[in-house]
Amino acid sequence: MLEVKNVTKTFVRPGSRTLERPLDSVSFTVGEGEIVGLTGKSGEGKSTIARLLCGTLKPDAGNAIFGGEPLFDEAGYNRSIGLSIQLIPQQPFSALDPKQRLGDAVAEPMLCHKLVRSKQEAFDEVKRLFVDVMLGEELLNRMPSQVSGGQAQRVSIARILAVKPKLLIADEATSMLDMFSQAQIIGILRSLVKTKGISIILISHDPELVAAVCDRQYKLSQGKLCTIDN
Numbered sequence: 001m002l003e004v005k006n007v008t009k010t011f012v013r014p015g016s017r018t019l020e021r022p023l024d025s026v027s028f029t030v031g032e033g034e035i036v037g038l039t040g041k042s043g044e045g046k047s048t049i050a051r052l053l054c055g056t057l058k059p060d061a062g063n064a065i066f067g068g069e070p071l072f073d074e075a076g077y078n079r080s081i082g083l084s085i086q087l088i089p090q091q092p093f094s095a096l097d098p099k100q101r102l103g104d105a106v107a108e109p110m111l112c113h114k115l116v117r118s119k120q121e122a123f124d125e126v127k128r129l130f131v132d133v134m135l136g137e138e139l140l141n142r143m144p145s146q147v148s149g150g151q152a153q154r155v156s157i158a159r160i161l162a163v164k165p166k167l168l169i170a171d172e173a174t175s176m177l178d179m180f181s182q183a184q185i186i187g188i189l190r191s192l193v194k195t196k197g198i199s200i201i202l203i204s205h206d207p208e209l210v211a212a213v214c215d216r217q218y219k220l221s222q223g224k225l226c227t228i229d230n
Helices: 046-054 102-112 119-132 149-161 179-196 207-213
Strands: 002-012 019-030 035-039 061-066 085-088 167-171 199-203 216-221 224-228
Touching (some): 019 046, 019 216, 035 179, 046 085, 046 199, 085 149, 102 119, 102 149, 119 149, 167 179, 179 199, 199 207, 207 216
Parallel strands (some): 085 167, 167 199
Antiparallel strands (some): 002 019, 002 061, 216 224
16 A cells, blocks of 8 residues: 655754754655554654655655655655644644534535535534544534543544545544553554555554554664564
8 A cells, every 4th residue: 555665864954054854865665454563762753654644744855655655856746645644742732723623623624625515414424433432422512621531532544534545544543642642542443454454554553552552663864674473
């Protein structure tokens, strides 16, 4: 499904001319219905990979092939392909409009991308998505300020699922949550892999979590990626 090929990214450190290369000819693959873990210390480039795959950064060299097509070409990021790659945020409330009801937040991307024929069809799908992420219909009309962090993260996942992604990138998606909410999110991710065939890149600073959840895992250090045996 996804093949990252020899990707390099270099930054100039703010306030100096020092070059930093968090990614130095990095390559890895993610198969269909697979959970791949990515660990490493803070600042080692894990989130840089996420940003590249979501199109907010462009590699200096190399490319990523998704579904047989390159994510980057001379014009930049291929957004028609990139819609199938979605990022689960570390801070769920940042992904939600504080003035928008939760049901409307999940319906919005379906309507924006014309994935449904009517508002009624969108809200019927919202109800199904709420079931997928273990939320009750009573939350549809609530505002973000009226739910917990764990509930907000599940709403964020439902909103992402509304565009029918094939690959989810969970970048420290449970780090801001309590243990119970973390377990719920991991359970939902596992269920999505099993029932929908979605692939997941799980980015975490917690190697024990990655080892317990992932089919394969990599560690990023000093710009290089190495495979870790499960």
